[in-house]
Amino acid sequence: MFWQAQSKRLSGQCDHDRERQILLRAQALLDAIDQGGIPTSPILINRIARNLGLEVALSAPIPETILRIRTTLMQHSLPHAVKKPWWKFF
Numbered sequence: 001m002f003w004q005a006q007s008k009r010l011s012g013q014c015d016h017d018r019e020r021q022i023l024l025r026a027q028a029l030l031d032a033i034d035q036g037g038i039p040t041s042p043i044l045i046n047r048i049a050r051n052l053g054l055e056v057a058l059s060a061p062i063p064e065t066i067l068r069i070r071t072t073l074m075q076h077s078l079p080h081a082v083k084k085p086w087w088k089f090f
Contacts, residue, residue, distance in 0.1 A: 022048075022051045022052060023052075023073065023076060025048055025051070026048050026051075026052055026069050026072070026073055027073060029044075029045065029048055029066075029069065030066070030069065030070060030073065033066065039062060039066070042062050042065075045062055045065050045066065045069070046058075046060070046065060048069060049065050049068060049069050049072075052069060052072045052073075053072075054068055054069070054072060056068075
């Protein structure tokens with residue numbers, strides 16, 4: 001196990017897996033919103049945005065942060081990033 005972890009770390013696979021997990025988490029958030037879910041935890045949304053590399057102020061409105069997450073995923077060419085305008089989420 002240790003050697004497998006070391007070889008993954010040396011090959012950069014761990015970084016790739018982490019980046020993939022971050023993108024999938026953001027995509028899952030947007031999918032839930034698109035299906036009618038209402039995000040109730042600004043902390044969770046801000047954490048997802050920060051994991052994507054976005055700078056998020058503590059006072060940033062949730063719809064604005066969701067729009068920025070959606071834009072970032074569109075830049076990564078994820079198909080689920082484009083669904084409907086952000087103002088229709090609430």
